[in-house]
Amino acid sequence: MMTPRKSDVHRRIVSKDGHNQVRIDNVEGLVQLYLHDIWTTVVDMKWRYKLTLFSSTFIMTWFLFGVIFYFIGMGNKDFEGELLSNHTPCIMNVQTLTGAFLFSLESQTTIGYGFRYITNECPLAIFVLVLQLVTTGLAEIFVTGAFLAKLARPKKRAETIKFSKWAVICWRDGKLCLMVRVANMRKSLLIQCQLSGKLLSPNITEEGEKTLIHQTAVDFYMDSCGECPFLILPLTFYHVLDESSPFSGLTAERLQTCDFELVVTLNATMESTAATCQSRTSYIPQEILWGQEFQPVLFSTPSGRFIADFNFFDKVQVNTNNPLLSNNTEKQRLEEEYNNE
Known part of the structure; x- marks a missing residue:
């Protein structure tokens, strides 16, 4: 022996x-194997990567949907210098990309200051808001669950x-x-x-x-x-x-x-x-x-x-x-x- x-x-x-x-x-397709079992991959991550993923999930979704809202407002001509008196913006009080980012943050975190809000004249913005809340809700559940699972691991x-x-x-x-x-x-x-x-x-x-x-x-x-x-x-x-x-x-x-x-x-x-x-x-x-x-x-x-x-x-x-x-x-x-x- x-x-x-x-x-x-x-x-x-x-x-x-x-x-x-x-x-x-020398494992062929190792990255695909890890991505196929994404839950175990995220749970097994080192803490520095997990904390980075946890924070970047929020920041990136805030920024991504902020950019989408900004383009919606741009397509609706909300940022032109002189607006017609009967023109209703898609998102009130949003004139810059920073304002669109803050609106996305407030909506996703349900802060709702009331200063920035969607009007009923823009169905596309309403649809994007619903999509943001559903998508980011699922992403936050996944990341938070993986975070807690790592803490509670035997x-x-x-x-x-x-x-x-x-x-x-x-x-x-x-x-x-x-x-x-x-x-x-x-x-x-x-x-x-x-x-x-x-x-x-x-x-x-x-x-x-x-x-x-x-x-x-x-x-x-x-x-x-x-x-x-x-x-x-x-x-x-x-x-x-x-x-x-x-x-x-x-x-x-x-x-x-x-x-x-x-x-x-x-x-x-x-x-x-x-x-x-x-x-x-x-x-x-x-x-x-x-x-x-x-x-x-x-x-x-x-x-x-x-x-x-x-x-x-x-x-x-x-x-x-x-x-x-x-x-x-x-x-x-x-x-x-x-x-x-």
């Missing part, structure tokens, strides 16, 4: 903070889920386990939490086909089950390195020469909104410590309260009772017994 490293370049598919590191290139909630900087391998309950620590940084609960992993490594099939990335499932458990009812305390999830594990046969020496990436994903439901969120991180061999264990992070006070001290969240210590640290004879005996089970 895991192959030796050929260089010191540690490429990641997923960064430590959970972002995708894969660059998409992705922001996932940023308050903390993974340990290191993963450790040590013995637990007589089994060799790979452990990862996870914590919820908010007081609001995350329910139905489930941690899963994917081992990404180069692979050669039986037919001789080489694949740069081969995905293998890595199951994580907490105590006796794989699903946690709620995440309120810093918890440690573990994966047993048995014969069915993709890490089967892994040793401390092999760990330093392997080329793989372990992507760990936490899926949970937010108790407050019932929306699902997902947070992820990844570990390369240099971030997996052999023969280490996490230091305690949960302490009790004399008053009976529990305190989670995050100064110890990423700290590890050597397990002096770990069979991995015994002499070579004892180590070999334990490995043989473990392999024979």
